Amino acid sequence: MGLRMQWKTCYKKLPLAAPWALERFVCRAEALHPEDPHPEDPHPEDPHPEDPHAEYLHPEDRTLLLKPLLLRLSPAQQVTQTPGLWKRQAVRSSLLDAGIPEFQNKEWGENQHVTWESTEYQEHMEPSGSKCRRLSGALVKPLLDSVDCVLLDCDGVIWRGGQVIPGAPQVINLLKENGKRVFFVTNNSTKTRRMYADKLAALGFDASEEEVFGTAYCSAMYLKTVCGLEGGKVYLIGSPAMRQELEAVGIRQTGAGPDPIDPTDWTDVDLDPEVKAVLVGFDEHFSYMKLNRALQYLSRQGCLFVGTNRDTRLPLEGGKTVPGPGCLLQAVETAAQRQAQTVGKPNQFMFDCLASQFHVTRDRCLMVGARLDTDIMLGSSCGLKTLLTLTGVSTVADAEAHQRSGRAERQGMVPDYYVESIADLLPALQG
Structure with a gap:
């Protein structure tokens, strides 16, 4: 069965760096006969400007910025989309390839209209090369495979005050079991390395004094x-x-x-x-x-x-x-x-101090932190991959504000990824 896609878009811009991001789009799949073209669409495979169904796409909107949302094209790429006959499998494949869960396991039955509306643009509508993406599902393992070394802030990432973040010890210990080097990088100057190692051990972390770098x-x-x-x-x-x-x-x-x-x-x-x-x-x-x-x-x-x-x-x-x-x-x-x-974060000396002792490679390191202006900025300035945990003081809204500011000095405070908690990495490590 073929499908005619009727696209309607709202062109209200989002607070994202990608200028083509849209607040929402509505997709309606209309069941058609599998063999015959639409009676009012004489050239479904080669649409003509006089196509009577052109009202589905305003003439000014012939070049849509919608297709990249499905195919995850780069922001610079645009795809011209015109009305015509779409094969069911082609449409379904494009949607699934885009990783849009609302369409997964959908049954495209006869005469069925499927409507999707979403403002979950941050997770499902970003191009693969952009920043500040939620790290979840299939994205976690490739990221962990791409690094040999993980640097973590402590307060707000693996504990809050004297309370451990649920799942944090298991994450740290599994990272080590998987061959990753793990270091604890903190701006707290009230404790020696030995004091920190003792606290880590008391909370269930596998950690040594040499892995702690405090101010x-x-x-x-x-x-x-x-x-x-x-x-x-x-x-x-x-x-x-x-x-x-x-x-x-x-x-x-x-x-x-x-x-x-x-x-x-x-x-x-x-x-x-x-x-x-x-x-x-x-x-x-x-x-x-x-x-x-x-x-x-x-x-x-x-x-x-x-x-x-x-x-x-x-x-x-x-x-x-x-x-x-x-x-x-x-x-x-x-x-x-x-x-x-x-010398503390975001100054690069903390990383240089660590790198000089353990000879780590910058592009194989991940910085995990709870503060944009210290942890994430350090990672960005040192060329590390960055991950923000939302168990500390900084929020996704804070990161988005930096991202849309247009100011170069604030872009270093935009993380590559974010998670609700460090425990979000557990499924990938346990698998």
């Missing part, structure tokens, strides 16, 4: 390898964990802990002549005296200025937030009128 450790490595401060001394506005990581690589520090206020003369404070750099991270004892002392050090010629990361807000359970280390860093930058070099 406490990476800041110490930056000062040692890039700044050449091994054996030197820094003024630290930071946590005990940062102090431990500095000392572990041979860098001494001063400043950890509370700094009592002595308001007699703010400019006449004791400064250690051996200090060659100021390092700023999360510090629960941050004070005006620490801010002032950092300013005095940074006023000296040749004093280096390094920060762990620029996260200004740290999300907590129940939608609560607290100020992040980026707030402290901005205060010091404002006072010193200098900009710090940061």
Whole structure:
């Protein structure tokens, strides 16, 4: 049985980078005689401009941007679609090839009209080369097969606070069983690598200290390898964990802990002549005296200025937030009128630090994160594949806003894929 396809489209543009994306289309399949052409369509295989059924396609819409939605053509390609006799199997094949589940297992019975309306454009109407696609079904295994190394943020991806994301330990452990290298990349500077490894083990993850790259450790490595401060001394506005990581690589520090206020003369404070750099991270004892002392050090010629990361807000359970280390860093930058070099995400040094030790290949790496401005930006700037999990602070709407902004500096915050949870990878790994 042949089918006449009547196409009607609404040309309201979507908030997508692909300019041809449509909000919805309606497809109606009209049963026809299998052999005879439509009585009012004398040339079904070679439609003529005077075809009486041209009202199904407005003359201005002869070149439709609808066919790429079915055949997954690139945005640059267009297919001219005119009314005529369509064979049932050809239509069905095109729809199934497009991966549109609404049409799968449909019975195209005689005299049956099939109508499909959808606003699920993000999953079913995107070209294969676009970004911000839902990772599900048949897409998961090819992506995992294309990488040897998986980098994961921690908070919001594999746990929230002290609660593990359901299924996350199984995903991580199965990734390793399947021969993938797995690393944990976090901007949290309040824990050492050893502390993180202990927490991972307690929550059921197969992880070692060497697989953890946090800003406490990476800041110490930056000062040692890039700044050449091994054996030197820094003024630290930071946590005990940062102090431990500095000392572990041979860098001494001063400043950890509370700094009592002595308001007699703010400019006449004791400064250690051996200090060659100021390092700023999360510090629960941050004070005006620490801010002032950092300013005095940074006023000296040749004093280096390094920060762990620029996260200004740290999300907590129940939608609560607290100020992040980026707030402290901005205060010091404002006072010193200098900009710090940061080492945490999205700065590439975190990946470089990891890559230099494990010799991973960029195009064989996947970055999995819950924040667009840190995790996804890091992956994009380093040339990694990127996957956003929606168990953290960023949303698909956030990613789409960056995508449609048209600003090049925001496109790095658009992930290649997104999933509701890291557990969405389980079926492909268990299969």
